[in-house]
Amino acid sequence: MAESGSINDLKKKKEFKLNNTVVLFIVLIILFAVFSYVGKPFFFSKLNLIPMLNNLSFIGIVAAVLTMVMVSGEIDFSVGGNIGLTACLTAFLIDKGMPGWLVVILALFSGLVMGAFNGMIVTVIGVNSIIATIGTMFIWRGIGYTLTNGESILAINPVIDYIGRGFIFKVIPFPIILLVITFIITYLVMNHSKWGRKIYAIGSNPIASFLSGINVKKVKFINFLICGVTASLGGLILTSLTAVGMPQHGQGLELVIVSSIILGGTALGGGRGQILGTLAGVLILSILYNFLTIMNIYYFYIQIVQGAVLILVVSTYEIRQSLAKRRI
Amino acid sequence: MDQAGKKYSAFFNFLKTPTPTLIGIYLILLLLFSLTNENFFTIQNIKGIFNNFAVFGILSAGVTIVMIGGGFDLSIGSTAGLAGIVSSVLLMKKIAVPTPWVFIIAVFIGCSVGLINGLIITKVGINPIITTLGTLAIIRGVCYFWADLNPRVYNVFVQNFGRIYLGNVFPVTTLYIIISFIILTLILKFTRFGRDIYTIGGNEQLARLAGIPVDRIKIISYVISGFFCAIGGLILISQLGSGRPEYGTGAELEVLTIVVLGGVVVGGGRGNFLGVFIALAIIQTISNGMVLLDVPVYLRMVVKGALLVLVITIDAIRNKRHLLMY
Numbered sequence: 190m191a192e193s194g195s196i197n198d199l200k201k202k203k204e205f206k207l208n209n210t211v212v213l214f215i216v217l218i219i220l221f222a223v224f225s226y227v228g229k230p231f232f233f234s235k236l237n238l239i240p241m242l243n244n245l246s247f248i249g250i251v252a253a254v255l256t257m258v259m260v261s262g263e264i265d266f267s268v269g270g271n272i273g274l275t276a277c278l279t280a281f282l283i284d285k286g287m288p289g290w291l292v293v294i295l296a297l298f299s300g301l302v303m304g305a306f307n308g309m310i311v312t313v314i315g316v317n318s319i320i321a322t323i324g325t326m327f328i329w330r331g332i333g334y335t336l337t338n339g340e341s342i343l344a345i346n347p348v349i350d351y352i353g354r355g356f357i358f359k360v361i362p363f364p365i366i367l368l369v370i371t372f373i374i375t376y377l378v379m380n381h382s383k384w385g386r387k388i389y390a391i392g393s394n395p396i397a398s399f400l401s402g403i404n405v406k407k408v409k410f411i412n413f414l415i416c417g418v419t420a421s422l423g424g425l426i427l428t429s430l431t432a433v434g435m436p437q438h439g440q441g442l443e444l445v446i447v448s449s450i451i452l453g454g455t456a457l458g459g460g461r462g463q464i465l466g467t468l469a470g471v472l473i474l475s476i477l478y479n480f481l482t483i484m485n486i487y488y489f490y491i492q493i494v495q496g497a498v499l500i501l502v503v504s505t506y507e508i509r510q511s512l513a514k515r516r517i
Numbered sequence: 518m519d520q521a522g523k524k525y526s527a528f529f530n531f532l533k534t535p536t537p538t539l540i541g542i543y544l545i546l547l548l549l550f551s552l553t554n555e556n557f558f559t560i561q562n563i564k565g566i567f568n569n570f571a572v573f574g575i576l577s578a579g580v581t582i583v584m585i586g587g588g589f590d591l592s593i594g595s596t597a598g599l600a601g602i603v604s605s606v607l608l609m610k611k612i613a614v615p616t617p618w619v620f621i622i623a624v625f626i627g628c629s630v631g632l633i634n635g636l637i638i639t640k641v642g643i644n645p646i647i648t649t650l651g652t653l654a655i656i657r658g659v660c661y662f663w664a665d666l667n668p669r670v671y672n673v674f675v676q677n678f679g680r681i682y683l684g685n686v687f688p689v690t691t692l693y694i695i696i697s698f699i700i701l702t703l704i705l706k707f708t709r710f711g712r713d714i715y716t717i718g719g720n721e722q723l724a725r726l727a728g729i730p731v732d733r734i735k736i737i738s739y740v741i742s743g744f745f746c747a748i749g750g751l752i753l754i755s756q757l758g759s760g761r762p763e764y765g766t767g768a769e770l771e772v773l774t775i776v777v778l779g780g781v782v783v784g785g786g787r788g789n790f791l792g793v794f795i796a797l798a799i800i801q802t803i804s805n806g807m808v809l810l811d812v813p814v815y816l817r818m819v820v821k822g823a824l825l826v827l828v829i830t831i832d833a834i835r836n837k838r839h840l841l842m843y
Contacts, residue, residue, distance in 0.1 A: 310826065310830060314830050314833050314834060314838070315833050315838030315841055316826075316829050316830060316832075316833040316838070317783055317784075317829070317833075319646050320646075320773070320777075320783060320825070320829050321826060321829060323770070323773075323825070324770075324822050324823075324825035324826040324829065325822065325826060326822070327767075327770055327818060327819075327821060327822030327825070328819050328822035328823055328826065329822075330818065330822075331815060331816070331817075331818030331819035331820075331821070331822055332819055334815035334818060335813065335815040335816050335818075335819060338815070339814075339815055436815075441654070444650065444651075444654055447647075457643075457644050457647060487661070489657070489658045489660075489661035489664070489762075490658055490661070491658075492654050492655075492657060492658040493654070493655050493658030493659060494658075495654050496650075496651040496652060496653065496654030496655035496656075496658065497651070497655055499647065499650065499651040499654070500637060500643070500647075500648060500651035500652070500655075503643045503644070503647055503648075503651075504637070504641045504643060507641050507642050507643050508641060511642065
């Protein structure tokens with residue numbers, strides 16, 4: 190039994206075991222194949238796939254960082270409102286004739302402020318993060334509406350244009366680069382750094398983490414800060430993709446983002462979750478919603494699917510967990 | 518002596534609840550608005566305020582019950598919209614279902630939505646906020662099945678249901694709110710169901726160990742919430758005279774603010790209807806005051822969001838959550 194060979198064998202077996210993320214990627218490939226076949230002339234074409242990837246990029250960027258927040262046991266529903274406000278602010282400042290680089294910095298700074306506000310309420314005062322961020326979601330969107338007076342403002346500026354519609358080496362869209370960079374960084378942070386291990390520890394047991402010397406509130410606060418900044422980055426990409434800043438940008442996005450994160454295997458109460466799982470979740474849901482749009486399904490019926498997907502995904506994990514508990 | 522001491526402590530218990538503070542805030546608000554605007558303290562305006570808070574008042578009755586039990590219901594706005602549009606479609610001349618049946622069907626829809634919410638939350642065990650956020654989206658989507666019918670309400674009984682003034686001054690909808698609040702207060706105070714729901718909100722694990730049928734009572738609380746959503750939807754179509762799929766959007770924000778401001782603790786276990794009623798008056802007075810002071814429409818949205826954040830902040834500080842180190 191104590192032979193080293195057998196332990197190595199065990200390790201190898203563990204590596205080959207199907208985990209959640211792999212299953213999700215297999216599902217993704219199957220779905221992609223099925224959708225390509227059913228939505229034949231339109232789905233698998235350059236005209237559809239490139240915009241789909243662009244749309245997916247800002248959802249993915251926000252989802253990757255929100256995964257960190259959710260693993261630490263909190264949630265941020267205000268990302269949709271944050272995207273709307275950032276879009277309005279960007280367009281507003283460009284309309285006032287500010288240089289592009291300054292607008293980008295200011296937009297990201299506004300995200301920092303929003304993240305700080307969320308973090309303050311949740312960590313310092315100790316409000317339930319779900320309700321707090323539902324409230325701030327309305328505040329951000331309301332400020333966006335006030336700023337633009339409910340209208341949409343054109344945002345045309347070389348720097349802003351490049352963020353969402355630029356190409357690197359004339360082939361790879363710039364938002365995809367941003368997406369890949371975000372996922373690599375968050376993957377490294379979550380799986381190969383002290384910070385990531387702190388986040389997992391806090392999510393699974395905040396009291397134990399506090400007692401073992403982790404500054405729980407600081408970790409959560411900084412997570413909220415990063416989440417605010419990346420949501421603003423998502424807002425910049427969306428503004429650039431549509432070349433317009435309007436307060437309705439990102440409405441209902443929190444539903445899509447949260448359900449793709451949960452589909453990726455992140456537990457609602459925290460402590461469990463994988464960045465790669467989130468990537469798979471984002472890809473699966475984006476493909477699904479894009480396919481429904483291609484099949485000419487009315488937007489409000491897609492909303493039904495979005496709500497049903499959220500409930501189904503959460504139920505599946507909840508049921509699996511209770512089955513696992515019963516087995517013990 | 519004993520009797521007097523008991524009364525004394527009851528009075529002090531009342532002073533310990535947030536309700537006296539709320540009454541104070543309300544009086545200050547009334548003074549402030551009547552000094553700044555001469556149109557505020559007119560019978561016409563007061564009538565308007567009372568009639569306007571009908572829907573939110575009815576919705577907050579159900580949400581209060583759910584929240585005392587430690588639950589959450591964000592799907593109220595959508596459910597009210599669904600009950601409203603379905604009953605207005607049924608009232609259309611082409612279909613013309615008899616009026617009592619319209620009410621029965623609306624209540625049936627509301628209760629079944631509540632039942633579904635309750636079943637998912639208790640039997641599957643999902644976080645109530647996430648569940649009702651999902652059903653919010655689903656039901657709002659279902660509302661759009663009837664989007665292109667654009668039904669109008671010509672039925673006189675339904676029109677009067679939410680519009681009539683008793684003695685030309687007192688809106689009948691306020692009477693509904695007062696009656697339902699009183700009935701629910703009596704249920705909470707004097708029935709087994711009421712005591713059980715406070716126990717569940719206070720400590721669910723303990724309630725389960727004490728043999729209280731936690732799941733059943735939680736489901737009933739969601740069904741009650743669904744029932745009030747149906748009534749709210751009927752009042753909506755009665756006051757607005759038509760059925761539109763977007764009716765009730767964003768009601769959850771306002772109702773959540775009202776209920777939490779009214780002293781119902783987030784997480785359950787504490788709360789009473791007197792506080793909720795005064796909170797309702799405060800929130801509606803603020804909305805009305807913003808209209809009178811000509812605050813821009815979009816700024817009102819910011820104010821509403823900020824009010825919710827403020828209210829839950831107060832709730833957290835009152836329950837000393839800011840002292841936790843984790």
